[in-house]
Amino acid sequence: MSLNKPTICVLGCGTMGIAIIRGTLDSMTASTSVQSSPKISHATTATSTTAVESEKEDDLLRPAGFIACVSQQESAAKLKKTLGDLVKVLHGIAGNVQGVSEADVIFLCTKPQVAKAVLSAPGIQEALKDKLLVSICAGVTIEQLQAWTTPTTTVIRAMPNTPCKIREGMTVLSCGPNTDEQSMRFTSNIFSTLGRCRILDEKHLDAVTALAGSGPAFACVMLEALADGGVMMGLPRDVATELAAQVLQGAARMVLTTGAHPAAIKDSVTTPGGCTIAGLLTMEDGKIRSTLARTIQEAATVASTLGRDKK
Ligand SMILES: NC(=O)C1=CN([C@@H]2O[C@H](COP(=O)(O)OP(=O)(O)OC[C@H]3O[C@@H](n4cnc5c(N)ncnc54)[C@H](OP(=O)(O)O)[C@@H]3O)[C@@H](O)[C@H]2O)C=CC1
Numbered sequence: 001m002s003l004n005k006p007t008i009c010v011l012g013c014g015t016m017g018i019a020i021i022r023g024t025l026d027s028m029t030a031s032t033s034v035q036s037s038p039k040i041s042h043a044t045t046a047t048s049t050t051a052v053e054s055e056k057e058d059d060l061l062r063p064a065g066f067i068a069c070v071s072q073q074e075s076a077a078k079l080k081k082t083l084g085d086l087v088k089v090l091h092g093i094a095g096n097v098q099g100v101s102e103a104d105v106i107f108l109c110t111k112p113q114v115a116k117a118v119l120s121a122p123g124i125q126e127a128l129k130d131k132l133l134v135s136i137c138a139g140v141t142i143e144q145l146q147a148w149t150t151p152t153t154t155v156i157r158a159m160p161n162t163p164c165k166i167r168e169g170m171t172v173l174s175c176g177p178n179t180d181e182q183s184m185r186f187t188s189n190i191f192s193t194l195g196r197c198r199i200l201d202e203k204h205l206d207a208v209t210a211l212a213g214s215g216p217a218f219a220c221v222m223l224e225a226l227a228d229g230g231v232m233m234g235l236p237r238d239v240a241t242e243l244a245a246q247v248l249q250g251a252a253r254m255v256l257t258t259g260a261h262p263a264a265i266k267d268s269v270t271t272p273g274g275c276t277i278a279g280l281l282t283m284e285d286g287k288i289r290s291t292l293a294r295t296i297q298e299a300a301t302v303a304s305t306l307g308r309d310k311k
Pocket residue numbers: 011012013014015016017069070071072073075076092096109110111112114118136137138159160161162213214
């Protein structure tokens with residue numbers, strides 16, 4: 001398999017499919033004016049190639065076209081409006097076969113429960129031969145994906161999150177045993193332009209799904225609750241929401257950019273006898289730490305079951 005200006009087919013283009021296509025299109029527009037350096041925490045560059053050669057190779061790996069597949073005609077009509085002329089939109093079983101046949105790389109972005117049926121539909125196996133399949137389906141393992149495709153299909157499992165849409169995503173990739181360097185590099189390049197990207201062993205993916213995949217929902221509950229407190233104390237709702245969002249972003253960026261331990265940042269805010277320690281003790285009384293940690297534990301446990309056949 002050789003990826004040269006590949007066409008991407010997003011099979012199941014809903015919330016996440018749109019986030020991936022939107023973010024990638026935006027990154028391509030941005031990179032024509034400013035050359036962005038990818039934020040990847042795993043070196044996939046071949047040691048034998050020079051920096052110039054690897055830049056040229058990355059250029060060839062940039063997607064040349066997008067196809068988006070959905071099941072319903074009405075969703076296709078809506079999607080055309082959302083994505084515009086740069087993306088070919090198809091629907092139904094025949095649309096899936098056409099999309100996979102015309103593409104070089106397939107992003108499987110359906111719900112986990114329909115992944116097997118979508119990949120097993122007539123014509124799909126043939127169309128998947130010698131192609132790269134990147135699945136973002138929670139709980140669906142590389143072993144399952146390999147069993148549902150052909151021996152010549154390269155399989156990569158990815159767990160992105162919704163902020164990919166604004167290129168502030170967090171994605172973790174795991175590769176199958178037959179994954180070649182170029183496929184991994186292509187996939188890392190895509191997700192690195194949509195935010196941060198890491199490569200981890202598949203055994204971590206349920207925890208990743210809970211923490212990073214579901215995480216934006218948990219973070220927004222915290223954000224909303226902080227804003228509620230501001231509203232309770234008289235702040236207008238829009239002001240409270242802006243303050244809460246910027247506070248979470250600022251604190252998170254301090255951790256990411258300085259590498260400081262979150263506890264050190266917390267201590268630096270906390271004046272002895274002051275208002276911060278008063279608030280922190282209230283949080284501890286509410287068992288916020290174990291509640292949040294158990295949230296991730298429970299979500300990871302459920303994530304591990306999502307790829308299983310329902311009895
Ligand atoms: N939402 C999130 O934050 C995250 C989700 N994920 C994973 O991403 C996947 C998608 O989630 P999400 O985007 O939220 O789901 P959505 O429900 O938003 O999107 C699913 C899409 O699949 C389409 N679809 C359904 N059946 C078929 C079919 N037979 N053939 C082609 N397309 C089909 C739907 O089209 P139609 O509307 O026409 O039925 C819809 O566009 C899931 O596996 C989930 O585990 C991973 C990380 C984060």
